[in-house]
Structure formats: C-alpha cells, structure tokens
Amino acid sequence: xxxxxxxxxxxxxxxxxxxxxxxxxxxxxxxxxxxxxxxxxxxxxxxxxxxxxxxxxxxxxxxxxxxxxxxxxxxxxxxxxxxxxxxxxxxxxxxxxxxxxxxxxxxxxxxxxxxxxxxxxxxxxxxxxxxxxxxxxxxxxxxxxxxxxxxxxxxxxxxxxxxxxxxxxxxxx
Amino acid sequence: xxxxxxxxxxxxxxxxxxxxxxxxxxxxxxxxxxxxxxxxxxxxxxxxxxxxxxxxxxxxxxxxxxxxxxxxxxxxxxxxxxxxxxxxxxxxxxxxxxxxxxxxxxxxxxxxxxxxxxxxxxxxxxxxxxxxxxxxxxxxxxxxxxxxxxxxxxxxxxxxxxxxxxxxxxxxxxxxxxxxxxxxxxxxxxxxxxxxxxxxxxxxxxxxxxxxxxxxxxxxxxxxxxxxxxxxxxxxxxxxxxxxxxxxxxxxxxxxxxxxxxxxxxxxxxxxxxxxxxxxxxxxxxxxxxxxxxxxxxxxxxxxxxxxxxxxxxxxxxxxxxxxxxxxxxxxxxxxxxxxxxxxxxxxxxxxxxxxxxxxxxxxxxxxxxxxxxxxxxxxxxxxxxxxxxxxxxxxxxxxxxxxxxxxxxxxxxxxxxxxxxxxxxxxxxxxxxxxxxxxxxxxxxxxxxxxxxxxxxxxxxxxxxxxxxxxxxxxxxxxxxxxxxxxxxxxxxxxxxxxxxxxxxxxxxxxxxxxxxxxxxxxxxxxxxxxxxxxxxxxxxxxxxxxxxxxxxxxxxxxxxxxxxxxxxxxxxxxxxxxxxxxxxxxxxxxxxxxxxxxxxxxxxxxxxxxxxxxxxxxxxxxxxxxxxxxxxxxxxxxxxxxxxxxxxxxxxxxxxxxxxxxxxxxxxxxxxxxxxxxxxxxxxxxxxxxxxxxxxxxxxxxxxxxxxxxxxxxxxxxxxxxxxxxxxxxxxxxxxxxxxxxxxxxxxxxxxxxxxxxxxxxxxxxxxxxxxxxxxxxxxxxxxxxxx
Numbered sequence: 031x032x033x034x035x036x037x038x039x040x041x042x043x044x045x046x047x048x049x050x051x052x053x054x055x056x057x058x059x060x061x062x063x064x065x066x067x068x069x070x071x072x073x074x075x076x077x078x079x080x081x082x083x084x085x086x087x088x089x090x091x092x093x094x095x096x097x098x099x100x101x102x103x104x105x106x107x108x109x110x111x112x113x114x115x116x117x118x119x120x121x122x123x124x125x126x127x128x129x130x131x132x133x134x135x136x137x138x139x140x141x142x143x144x145x146x147x148x149x150x151x152x153x154x155x156x157x158x159x160x161x162x163x164x165x166x167x168x169x170x171x172x173x174x175x176x177x178x179x180x181x182x183x184x185x186x187x188x189x190x191x192x193x194x195x196x197x198x199x200x201x202x203x
Numbered sequence: 204x205x206x207x208x209x210x211x212x213x214x215x216x217x218x219x220x221x222x223x224x225x226x227x228x229x230x231x232x233x234x235x236x237x238x239x240x241x242x243x244x245x246x247x248x249x250x251x252x253x254x255x256x257x258x259x260x261x262x263x264x265x266x267x268x269x270x271x272x273x274x275x276x277x278x279x280x281x282x283x284x285x286x287x288x289x290x291x292x293x294x295x296x297x298x299x300x301x302x303x304x305x306x307x308x309x310x311x312x313x314x315x316x317x318x319x320x321x322x323x324x325x326x327x328x329x330x331x332x333x334x335x336x337x338x339x340x341x342x343x344x345x346x347x348x349x350x351x352x353x354x355x356x357x358x359x360x361x362x363x364x365x366x367x368x369x370x371x372x373x374x375x376x377x378x379x380x381x382x383x384x385x386x387x388x389x390x391x392x393x394x395x396x397x398x399x400x401x402x403x404x405x406x407x408x409x410x411x412x413x414x415x416x417x418x419x420x421x422x423x424x425x426x427x428x429x430x431x432x433x434x435x436x437x438x439x440x441x442x443x444x445x446x447x448x449x450x451x452x453x454x455x456x457x458x459x460x461x462x463x464x465x466x467x468x469x470x471x472x473x474x475x476x477x478x479x480x481x482x483x484x485x486x487x488x489x490x491x492x493x494x495x496x497x498x499x500x501x502x503x504x505x506x507x508x509x510x511x512x513x514x515x516x517x518x519x520x521x522x523x524x525x526x527x528x529x530x531x532x533x534x535x536x537x538x539x540x541x542x543x544x545x546x547x548x549x550x551x552x553x554x555x556x557x558x559x560x561x562x563x564x565x566x567x568x569x570x571x572x573x574x575x576x577x578x579x580x581x582x583x584x585x586x587x588x589x590x591x592x593x594x595x596x597x598x599x600x601x602x603x604x605x606x607x608x609x610x611x612x613x614x615x616x617x618x619x620x621x622x623x624x625x626x627x628x629x630x631x632x633x634x635x636x637x638x639x640x641x642x643x644x645x646x647x648x649x650x651x652x653x654x655x656x657x658x659x660x661x662x663x664x665x666x667x668x669x670x671x672x673x674x675x676x677x678x679x680x681x682x683x684x685x686x687x688x689x690x691x692x693x694x695x696x697x698x699x700x701x702x703x704x705x706x707x708x709x710x711x712x713x714x715x716x717x718x719x720x721x722x723x724x725x726x727x728x729x730x731x732x733x734x735x736x737x738x739x740x741x742x743x744x745x746x747x748x749x750x751x752x753x754x755x756x757x758x759x760x761x762x763x764x765x766x767x768x769x770x771x772x773x774x775x776x777x778x779x780x781x782x783x784x785x786x787x788x789x790x791x792x793x794x795x796x797x798x799x800x801x802x803x804x805x806x807x808x809x810x811x812x813x814x815x816x817x818x819x820x821x822x823x824x825x826x827x828x829x830x831x832x833x834x835x836x837x838x839x840x841x842x843x844x845x846x847x848x849x850x851x852x853x854x855x856x857x858x859x860x861x862x863x864x865x866x867x868x869x870x871x872x873x874x875x876x877x878x879x880x881x882x883x884x885x886x887x888x889x890x891x892x893x894x895x896x897x898x899x900x901x902x903x904x905x906x907x908x909x910x911x912x913x914x915x916x917x918x919x920x921x922x923x924x925x926x927x928x929x930x931x932x933x934x935x936x937x938x939x940x941x942x943x944x945x946x947x948x949x950x951x952x953x954x955x956x957x958x959x960x961x962x963x964x965x966x967x968x969x970x971x972x973x974x975x976x977x978x979x980x981x982x983x984x985x986x987x988x989x990x991x992x993x
Binding site: 058069071121132155156158159160162 | 877
C-alpha cells in the first residue's frame with residue numbers, strides 16, 4: 031500500500047505492507063532509529079512519537095494509519111543546531127543514562143510543556159507514567175522537565191487553557 | 204601561565220559526554236546497525252516446559268519465498284554446536300535436539316529477508332512433542348520421584364547441581380547451642396528478571412573471503428565473549444571482532460552468551476550474509492538470564508540484651524534447566540557468603556544446594572554483585588526478625604551491633620576482608636535525614652488510630668570489584684582489566700578500556716580519572732570501549748567492577764604516563780627528574796615554580812626531535828593491567844516509610860532515605876543517578892516483580908502485562924545522603940556503587956511493610972508485596988508468590 035507521511039516536516043512516500051507498525055516504518059524505512067522498540071504489549075513507551083501533535087506509542091499504530099498525517103520524532107526535536115530546552119534539561123539534570131527511553135520521554139515532556147508551562151512534580155510524574163525507565167529511578171527526569179520549564183521550555187504559556195487542534199502543532203525540521 | 208586553581212580538576216559533577224548523541228536520537232544500538240544484504244533471524248520457542256521432541260518438520264517454512272535458511276538442533280549438531288558450554292562449566296542447549304526443558308526454550312531458527320517474514324515462517328514449522336511431567340517447585344526438585352531433567356548428562360540421575368558451604372559449621376552450632384535467643388525465618392527471594400529496556404540482540408557477519416567474524420552484540424563483556432566464541436567455534440581470536448555498541452541497559456542480563464547469538468553466527472555462515480537477531484520482550488523475559496530464586500532458611504543467635512552472635516543459613520537455589528549462572532569459577536553461589544553483613548559475629552555458616560528445574564537458566568543478574576542481593580536481604584530481614592523477638596527498635600539493634608571504624612580492615616567469619624567503613628556514621632546520617640524519632644512517634648499515633656504505617660531500616664555492606672586473579676576467574680580468565688593511554692602530540696588523549704558501559708557513564712567518568720591524574724581537561728580525553736579490535740583485554744562490566752578494577756587501571760596507566768612525562772620534562776628543562784615536582788597538569792623545578800612544562804608542552808616534546816635520556820623511546824603512552832588486591836566494600840544505610848491499606852493490601856512508599864558510602868566519588872552526579880535507578884529496582888522487586896510458574900511450568904511473568912516495572916507514579920522522590928570512607932587499597936580511594944541500591948533497598952521496603960502489618964500479627968511476607976500478597980498476609984493466609992498454586 032502506498033502511503034505518504036510527513037515526518038519532521040519532510041514528506042516520505044513508500045509502499046508498505048498494511049501490517050507494518052509505525053515504529054518499524056520510522057526505523058527501517060526512514061532510518062530514523064532514535065525511536066526505539068522496548069516491549070510487545072504497549073507498556074514501555076520507548077517508541078513514543080507525535081502523531082498530529084499528540085504523543086502516541088508508535089508500536090501500537092500501523093504505518094498506513096499515518097498516511098497523510100504528520101509525525102514528529104526525536105530527530106525533529108532540536109531547532110537546527112540548538113537543542114530544545116527539554117534536551118538541554120535532560121543533559122543538565124542527568125535525566126538519562128543508557129539513553130534508550132530518552133527519545134520517547136523527551137517527546138512526552140515537550141508535549142506536556144506545550145500544554146502546561148509550569149507543571150508540578152505530580153503533573154510530570156502523571157504525564158510520563160506511560161513510559162518506563164530502567165536507569166534513572168525517574169527522579170532526574172522529573173527534575174529535567176522542571177528545568178526545561180524554568181529555562182524557556184514552557185512554551186505552552188501562549189495558548190494556556192486551549193487544546194491545540196490536531197496537526198496544528200508546528201513541526202520543526 | 205595559569206595557576207593551579209584555574210587548571211581543570213577531573214573529579215566532580217561533570218555533565219555526560221554520552222548525552223549529546225542520545226538526546227538527539229543518534230545513539231547506535233544493535234538494532235540500529237544495518238549492513239548491506241543483511242538478513243533477519245527469528246527463534247521458534249517451546250510452548251511446553253518439559254517434553255521430548257518427536258519430530259520437527261521445517262519443509263513449509265523452507266518453502267516460504269522470503270526464507271533463506273531454517274536451522275534446527277540437527278543442523279547445529281553437524282557443526283558440534285547443538286550444545287554450548289556455560290559460564291558455570293555446565294552445558295546449555297543452543298537449539299533443542301532431544302528434549303525441551305523450559306517454556307520458551309529455543310527449538311529452531313529461521314533466517315529470512317525481513318523481520319516480518321521470519322516471524323511468519325516460524326508459524327510454518329511443525330514440531331511434535333511428547334509431554335513429560337515438569338519440575339516446577341524447587342523445594343521438590345530433589346524428591347526421589349522427581350523427573351530427571353538433565354538426562355543428557357552422563358551419570359546425572361537426579362536434579363542436583365551442587366552443594367556449597369562457607370563458614371565454620373561446628374563453631375556456629377556451638378554458638379547457637381549456647382545462645383540466649385535464637386529466631387528463624389523462611390524467606391523466598393523470588394525469581395525476577397533484569398528486563399533492560401533494550402532486549403538482547405546481535406548482528407553477526409561472517410566474511411567468507413577473509414574468514415573474519417564480526418559480531419555486534421548486546422554484551423557487557425565483549426572480550427570474554429570473543430574468547431568463548433574462539434573456544435567453541437574454533438575461529439582464532441584475531442579473526443573475531445566483537446563490537447558492543449551503545450547498550451540500552453544491561454543490568455546483568457547481557458553478560459552471558461545466548462543461543463540467539465550463536466544461531467545468528469551460524470545463520471551468517473550458512474547464508475554468507477550478515478544476520479541480525481533481536482528478541483522481543485516476551486522472549487527476553489522468558490528465556491534470558493533471570494535473577495535470584497533463592498529459597499532461604501535463616502537463623503540468627505543473640506544474647507538476651509541484643510548482641511548478635513551468629514548466623515546459620517540454608518539455601519535451595521533454583522538454577523533452571525541449565526546451570527548458566529555467571530560468577531567466578533570458585534564461587535557457585537557467588538559471594539553469598541557475605542551474608543554476615545555489617546555485624547561483628549562470633550560464628551556463621553551457610554550451605555547452598557543448587558537444583559535443576561524446568562525453567563530458564565540464569566540466577567546471577569539484576570545488579571546482584573554475585574548473590575550479594577540475596578545475602579543482604581537475608582541478614583537484614585533476620586536482624587528485623589530478631590528485633591521483633593527482643594522487642595527492640597530495629598535501628599537501635601543495628602546501631603548496637605554494627606562494626607566500628609577501628610575494626611577495619613575486618614575479616615569476616617566467612618573469610619572476606621572488608622576494606623574500610625564507618626557504619627555508625629552512615630546510619631546516624633540516614634536517621635537524621637529521615638527524622639527517625641519523629642517517624643516512630645507518628646507511627647505510634649497512627650497505630651492508636653488503627654492506621655498502618657511502617658518504617659523499614661536496612662544496613663548493607665556490598666562486595667564489589669571482582670577480583671584478585673589468584674581467587675577469581677571466569678572460565679579460567681583471571682578477573683583483571685587492562686587500560687591503554689595515549690597522549691597525542693597536542694596533548695589530547697585516548698584511553699582504551701576493557702569494560703563496557705550500559706549507561707553508567709564510563710565515557711565521562713573514565714575521562715575524569717585521567718583528567719584528575721594528568722591535569723588535562725576531561726573533554727580532551729576520549730574513552731574507547733566495547734570493540735575488541737580497539738581495546739585491551741579485560742572481563743567487562745558487571746558486579747560493579749568497573750570503578751574498582753578498570754578505574755584503578757585507568758588511574759595507574761595515567762600515572763605511568765605522568766612518570767614518562769617527568770623524564771621528558773627533565774630533558775626539556777635540563778634538570779634531573781629528581782628535581783621535579785608535580786602539580787596538576789605540570790612538572791616544575793623544585794624551588795623554582797616558574798620553571799616548568801605543562802602536559803601539552805611535554806606531549807609535543809615527546810614526539811619531537813628533543814634528545815631523550817637513554818631508554819626513553821619518545822611518544823607518550825602506556826599500558827597497564829590491574830590485578831586488584833581485594834574487592835571494595837561500599838556500604839549504606841536505608842530507611843523506608845510505607846503506608847499500608849489493610850483492606851486492599853495496597854502499599855504506598857511515602858519516603859525513601861538512602862545514605863551511600865562508596866569512598867571517593869569521581870562524579871557525584873552520576874553516583875546519585877546510579878543510586879536512584881537502583882532504588883527503583885529494589886522497590887520494583889519488593890512490591891511488584893516476580894516470574895512465577897503454574898504447575899505445568901507455564902511462565903506467568905512473560906510480558907510487561909504481568910511482569911511489572913515501577914513507573915514514575917510508584918516511585919517516591921528519593922532522599923539521598925552520603926558519607927565518604929575511601930578504600931585504602933584503591934589507587935583513587937573509590938569503591939564500586941552501581942549495584943548498592945538494588946542490593947540494599949528491598950530489605951528496607953519489606954521491613955517497612957512488615958513493620959506496618961505488625962499490629963495484625965504479621966511477622967514476614969514474601970516478595971513481591973503485591974496487594975494480593977499483603978492482603979492475604981493480613982488475613983493470616985500468606986501467599987506462595989513463586990507458584991500460581993496456593
């Protein structure tokens with residue numbers, strides 16, 4: 031089946047089997063290997079990407095379902111050479127160790143800050159509760175997201191209280 | 204010229220070099236490796252725990268248009284590879300030929316053009332099994348009527364693996380006979396699984412032209428793997444290159460060699476193409492190295508005023524169907540004999556009996572430091588059982604019995620020599636951070652109101668840094684580690700090490716060690732690891748041994764370079780080396796500090812036409828192999844506060860205080876991250892994790908639907924403290940720490956929950972303390988957590 035998916039602002043057209051999972055489409059077809067695959071029951075969340083501005087577990091989405099839609103992955107998180115405040119926060123607060131959960135965690139963190147510029151510790155823990163980390167004990171991930179909020183990362187202030195429409199989210203190449 | 208203060212100092216909270224690639228999604232993990240023509244492998248696994256294989260029909264799978272090869276045990280038998288040796292001098296089936304011995308065991312291997320097709324083809328293989336009764340309950344494995352699992356082994360007529368003991372039995376029996384108080388407790392440390400987020404996998408590439416085998420693999424011990432491949436496959440080591448790229452967590456899961464790795468190598472030989480094999484989560488949980496599974500009976504003896512005198516322990520160790528436990532050769536029960544813990548005992552004795560069951564192999568994994576998790580859990584539960592019997596506060600009982608600083612180095616009753624410790628200071632600090640007395644008052648108030656609140660204390664002594672060659676080897680390979688350091692002409696350096704990070708930050712901290720020793724910025728030290736063609740031989744990362752062994756090697760090799768630099772500097776300054784003194788980054792003339800040369804100046808001169816003294820070859824590099832004189836013994840004091848809902852059995856960990864002492868801290872930020880992660884492991888084990896089995900041997904923990912991992916919501920905000928008691932024998936006074944929190948925390952959680960349930964008459968609950976287990980315990984009907992049979 032022929033599909034066209036916009037990933038990090040760039041259109042990709044491929045012939046794929048209908049059963050192909052989005053996570054494998056991103057990794058194997060497009061070579062975007064920052065998105066990982068950690069379980070087979072949709073629990074771990076290391077495959078989290080944005081589909082039309084909403085975090086999804088890409089192991090639980092078929093690639094064909096993304097046809098005509100926009101996907102954003104960890105590779106599209108930085109603004110050119112400049113890291114997103116979320117990425118800076120993860121480095122500054124030691125929010126990663128092996129790095130395997132990191133791409134998915136950061137995608138959720140970015141989404142959270144877009145919708146809640148000043149999240150409490152509880153908000154953060156709730157937001158990332160669909161994602162497992164085996165290295166950090168979560169403490170420094172929570173701190174990293176707080177750090178990002180306090181260092182220009184809480185860009186949700188502008189549209190506080192309003193839910194962005196699907197696909198409205200600006201995608202940075 | 205810069206002053207000493209402005210020069211870089213190696214140790215400290217340095218952000219990690221690794222992060223730059225990981226936060227951009229630019230890490231390279233095994234499944235990210237793509238080679239031209241690469242094929243994909245998948246494993247057919249046994250649906251039964253114990254069964255004879257009658258026949259395997261692969262014809263339909265072979266007819267699949269995208270399938271390139273189907274490999275069975277018979278194919279492997281032709282190559283002498285149907286069975287492989289394990290680290291414990293046992294054998295393990297690569298692909299089953301005669302019988303299957305656990306559910307999820309490897310039966311056939313398909314190589315296809317893509318991953319999806321390989322999975323499709325598995326469905327086309329028809330295996331006929333003749334079911335046999337499985338051995339599931341380790342405590343019944345040695346019953347006379349138990350089916351013999353390992354009938355492949357010559358002379359094996361039962362399910363016995365080994366008997367091992369430590370300590371002085373006679374003396375211990377005497378101490379117990381004379382003691383005022385003796386208490387005993389059965390306890391299970393259930394089978395759990397390290398479950399790294401990245402599963403195990405490999406890409407094998409056998410080049411038929413050059414005869415060179417390259418293997419990208421999730422391995423914590425690349426050099427040991429290379430040697431084992433050479434021994435088993437008969438390919439010489441210089442024709443084998445193991446590359447351990449970025450590893451998405453190991454936690455002891457990625458120490459040994461799994462059948463999938465061997466199958467991928469054979470697949471590459473058979474097809475002439477690179478073959479990738481990456482297991483999925485359920486395969487990882489069901490077939491790769493489990494952890495723990497110790498059925499322990501503990502006894503503790505004391506005087507009536509609370510002086511602990513002796514410990515006596517018997518363990519039945521469930522090793523699964525093949526003894527593939529990873530530990531030094533002389534230690535079939537790992538370092539379990541450190542079970543005397545942090546106390547000054549008159550005598551101690553333990554026996555461990557290993558048994559086969561129809562379960563996956565493993566045992567040593569998940570930050571256990573070779574069974575120290577089990578040892579610490581045993582002693583720290585026993586001390587609480589004793590405190591309960593004596594009516595003494597458990598923190599107070601520990602404080603009274605802890606080893607004193609003046610007793611170090613301290614030789615235990617089972618032969619370990621603890622290097623250093625100030626235990627009372629650490630426990631006091633933890634009690635101060637927790638406001639222990641206030642907590643007890645709060646608890647008393649709650650008990651009056653019928654609310655269940657528990658306070659759990661655990662004090663542990665770890666044993667990490669295996670180890671002295673004389674006593675410790677793995678399959679004959681002594682547990683020393685190499686290091687190579689080269690300083691380039693412009694003063695930048697490359698350090699090559701034999702250990703392999705899986706997230707512990709070696710690329711940063713090892714650069715910091717060199718920076719500290721040579722006074723060059725850590726940013727200018729590149730750390731190379733994980734490629735056997737590029738790095739010196741050594742035994743890899745597990746048992747928290749990187750800092751104790753390889754970290755020592757890094758410091759020693761840097762000191763060798765510093766001494767070489769001194770000779771070069773003396774030639775540059777035209778003075779005797781004896782007239783030079785070192786300050787960070789610079790040799791200078793005694794009494795004339797302006798006359799000196801920095802490392803960068805010396806490095807350039809070492810590569811120049813400067814005339815060097817006789818015997819000095821020029822350039823600035825060195826190699827070293829570090830054979831540690833002893834292990835390091837970090838320690839810590841943990842306090843957990845838990846609230847329990849008696850009606851639902853729900854446990855809420857409200858606070859967790861952890862004071863760790865690992866000697867000098869190379870990078871405190873990284874140490875704290877290690878502790879946080881280990882605490883989450885311990886909490887997960889204590890509250891939710893178990894790989895259980897039903898009576899047919901079905902694995903009941905084979906996916907993340909059942910095998911639960913703590914999330915951000917279950918974990919409290921960890922409260923850390925530190926004391927610093929350096930290891931006297933280590934070049935930079937540093938001890939290992941990575942596994943401390945996993946070792947020390949489960950007992951604190953269980954002690955807290957049992958303490959909470961005390962008003963209900965509960966004296967022990969086996970892990971995991973799920974709502975069901977806690978509720979049942981509160982009803983006086985404890986649950987057997989390892990079996991689905993209750």
